[in-house]
Amino acid sequence: MTNEEYRVYKSKRTSVKIEILHEAGNCFLYKVLNGMNIGYIGQISKEELHDRWELINE
Numbered sequence: 001m002t003n004e005e006y007r008v009y010k011s012k013r014t015s016v017k018i019e020i021l022h023e024a025g026n027c028f029l030y031k032v033l034n035g036m037n038i039g040y041i042g043q044i045s046k047e048e049l050h051d052r053w054e055l056i057n058e
Contacts, residue, residue, distance in 0.1 A: 008033070009053035018044075018053065 007020040015035070022029040028049055032040040 006057075007055060008057045009049065010056045012052055012054055017056070 008017055009020070009030075010017050016037075017033040017035075018030040019033055020028050020030055021041070026046050028044050028046065030042055030044055032038055032042075
């Protein structure tokens, strides 16, 4: 696994954090790390990721 698979982002609007698990083309697979939906796994586009989330670890 590469470091890219362990990127953590924080929502620009709430305190929710997500971890990027995998990148495939223009989409990312992510896992919610805290909040009401903890453990939820979903998919997000590159545009939405950069619009709504900010990277907190590099």
